[in-house]
Amino acid sequence: MTLYAVQKFLYELNRTPALQTAYSNDRHAVLEPFDLTDEEITALTEPDIGKLFHLGVNGQILMHFAAFHQIEWQDYLQRMRDGIAAYGPVREGVYAMTTGLDDVVAPVHSASIEGSS
Amino acid sequence: MSLVFAGVCSHAPGITGRAHLADPDVRDRFYEAFHQMGDDLRAAKPDAVVIIAAEHFANFFMNNMPSFAIGMADSYEGPIEDPGWLGIERRQVPGNRDMSQRFITEVMKGSDISYAEEWKFDHGIMVPLHFLTPDFDIPVIPVNINCQGPPLAPLERAWAFGESLRRACDALPERIAIIGTGGISHWPATPDSGKINQAWDLEFMDRWCRNDRDALLDQSSYNDLQVYTDAGQGGFEIRTYLTVSAAANGAKGVVHFCEPIPIFAVSCTVATYDLAAVSSAR
Numbered sequence: 001m002t003l004y005a006v007q008k009f010l011y012e013l014n015r016t017p018a019l020q021t022a023y024s025n026d027r028h029a030v031l032e033p034f035d036l037t038d039e040e041i042t043a044l045t046e047p048d049i050g051k052l053f054h055l056g057v058n059g060q061i062l063m064h065f066a067a068f069h070q071i072e073w074q075d076y077l078q079r080m081r082d083g084i085a086a087y088g089p090v091r092e093g094v095y096a097m098t099t100g101l102d103d104v105v106a107p108v109h110s111a112s113i114e115g116s117s
Numbered sequence: 118m119s120l121v122f123a124g125v126c127s128h129a130p131g132i133t134g135r136a137h138l139a140d141p142d143v144r145d146r147f148y149e150a151f152h153q154m155g156d157d158l159r160a161a162k163p164d165a166v167v168i169i170a171a172e173h174f175a176n177f178f179m180n181n182m183p184s185f186a187i188g189m190a191d192s193y194e195g196p197i198e199d200p201g202w203l204g205i206e207r208r209q210v211p212g213n214r215d216m217s218q219r220f221i222t223e224v225m226k227g228s229d230i231s232y233a234e235e236w237k238f239d240h241g242i243m244v245p246l247h248f249l250t251p252d253f254d255i256p257v258i259p260v261n262i263n264c265q266g267p268p269l270a271p272l273e274r275a276w277a278f279g280e281s282l283r284r285a286c287d288a289l290p291e292r293i294a295i296i297g298t299g300g301i302s303h304w305p306a307t308p309d310s311g312k313i314n315q316a317w318d319l320e321f322m323d324r325w326c327r328n329d330r331d332a333l334l335d336q337s338s339y340n341d342l343q344v345y346t347d348a349g350q351g352g353f354e355i356r357t358y359l360t361v362s363a364a365a366n367g368a369k370g371v372v373h374f375c376e377p378i379p380i381f382a383v384s385c386t387v388a389t390y391d392l393a394a395v396s397s398a399r
Contacts, residue, residue, distance in 0.1 A: 004179065007178075007179070008178065008179075008180070011174050011178045014174065014175075014197065015174075015175055015176075015197055015237060053307075053308075058174070058265065058266070059305060059306025059307045059350070060173035060174055060265060060305065060306055061173075061174050062306060063130075063173075063305075063306035064173075064174075064197070064198060067198055067199045067202040067203075068199060070199075073131070073134075073135055073138075077308050077310060080307065080308045081308045084308070094267065094345065094350050095306070095307050095350060096307075097307055097308045097309060098304065098309050098312070098349075099308060099309045099312060105308070105309055105310060105311035105312050105379065106310055106311020106312075106379040106380050106382065107311075107379065107380075108138045108380060109138055109139055109140045109141070109380070
């Protein structure tokens with residue numbers, strides 16, 4: 001229905017362990033009480049981080065959702081960039097993107113890259 | 118008693134959660150300053166730490182969003198985030214319901230607030246406590262200022278709230294420390310994360326140290342649209358910093374550390390007010 005409903009679901013999910021368990025068991029069933037469009041349901045169940053960012057989900061809510069899915073930080077940032085590339089600019093809200101698609105904003109320290117290889 | 122310690126610090130989740138990705142030189146100097154702030158806070162022997170954070174939808178949502186809220190419980194749980202992701206174990210943090218209730222009653226004489234007998238801590242409180250009270254053994258009175266879901270309280274109201282907090286500190290017999298937490302300029306949790314306006318940060322912290330009310334509330338610099346443009350969504354969190362300024366009641370500040378660490382998404386900052394100089398001058 002609205003960005004509000006998407007964010008309300010994510011807010012409840014992020015702070016409620018029982019809902020997280022239910023989501024893990026049946027992602028579609030836990031969404032039934034929320035008035036969501038098919039596009040929003042797909043984004044929340046895949047999950048499509050890039051689509052959710054494009055829809056305007058507040059980054060502070062989306063970040064927790066990504067962490068719940070064990071998505072690494074750099075991967076999380078890239079998925080949002082991929083979402084903008086695929087779907088266009090953020091539709092609404094204050095969490096828009098201001099840098100270019102290919103900008104490297106927060107480089108990882110070289111030693112940590114070497115240490116992980 | 119009164120206010121025995123006042124300061125501000127960063128709270129970005131990357132500080133603990135992405136420590137391994139940062140330049141170790143600047144990271145370790147930041148950690149040293151953060152730990153020193155904790156040593157100084159504990160040396161002030163506070164009976165409680167009032168920690169003013171801009172929480173991130175751990176407790177409050179746009180169905181009922183308070184501009185200002187204070188916790189009133191004997192204990193709090195945190196972090197709400199995945200502990201492995203944040204790098205901080207989940208635990209109970211002590212509160213003091215009786216002290217909170219007396220504190221809130223005094224604050225209400227000057228500011229309209231909400232109180233909450235349930236409160237889950239997110240990184241906005243857990244990251245600072247991790248450095249400042251690493252044993253999590255000093256009772257906390259959590260305070261939230263809505264910096265996430267506009268419309269936001271005007272800066273003047275945040276300043277007035279800080280004055281109310283100070284009057285409450287002065288009215289209670291206990292020794293109180295106040296900590297404001299947040300970023301200065303930052304674009305958190307977006308693809309822009311790591312973008313930092315260092316000049317803007319240093320200018321703001323200069324005004325903070327001078328504790329210049331007019332400069333901190335200057336609407337040509339710090340109206341919400343200008344802050345959003347110059348300092349990102351995260352810049353709205355200057356409310357927590359200037360609330361501490363108001364509570365410090367004329368004290369001057371010292372910046373102990375303020376350097377960008379992009380993988381942490383902010384100019385990592387540690388700063389305190391010299392409360393003793395004010396009280397000895399009066």
